[in-house]
Amino acid sequence: MTRRGSVGLLAVVAATGFALDQGTKEWALAALEPGQPRELIGTLLQLRLTFNPGAAFSIGTNATWVLTIIACVVIAFTIYSARKLRSRVWALGLGLLIGGALGNLTDRFFREPGFGKGHVVDFLELPNWPIFNVADICVVTAACLIALLSIRGIGLDGTKVTEDAPAHSRQVSDDE
Known part of the structure; x- marks a missing residue:
């Protein structure tokens, strides 16, 4: 795949x-009241509106501005990379990462209590699991895909080192 095609796919997935x-x-x-659960798929998946000042599992609730800076750095590094x-597969993973990070970063910038310290809107709840949102799904899916790759x-260029070829010719494309 060309660089242009890969970056285009990344942009479409992120957007x-x-x-x-x-x-x-x-x-x-618009549709949910904070703290009032609504069953979507019985008790398996409920909707429960919350506002999260921290990261996953509400870690870092007193350091929202640090999370904002980290998200900005992750996005900048991903774009640089x-x-x-x-x-194609890396473009998908990095696009999901950027889209999810931008989604939660937008909340940090534009939601209460203020710029850089805004709380993230979460509303999806599974049993025995913290409440999350679509951006979180994107970031977790991206992390799993990037780990697998x-x-x-x-590599980002789609090549893979194989065990049975000499070191200088060990690359095969993941898009083949």
């Missing part, structure tokens, strides 16, 4: 993830 996240959050704010991108030894 789609961001739009779905922000759209579902606006819906949740995209210059090496030649893989890394374990398999597939």
Whole structure:
């Protein structure tokens, strides 16, 4: 895959993830009351509007501005890394990462209690699991995909080192 095609796919995935996240959050704010659960699929999946000042599992609730800075750095580094991108699968993973990070970062910038310290809108609840949102789904899916690609030894350029070839010719494309 070309760099242009990979970066284009990354941009489409990021924009789609961001739009779905922000759209579902606006819906949740209009349709749900804080602390009032609504069954969606019985007790398996409920809707429960909350506002999270921290990260996953409400870690870092007193350091919201640090989380904002970390999200900005992750997004900037991911965009910088995209210059090496030649893989559809990596484009998907990095697009999900950027879309999810931008979704929650938008909340940090524009929601109460103020710029850089805003609380993230969460509304999806599974049994025995913290409440989350579409951006969180994007970030977790991206992390799993990136971990799998890394374990398999597939680089951003879509090549993989194989065991049975000489070191100088060990690359095969993940897009083949």
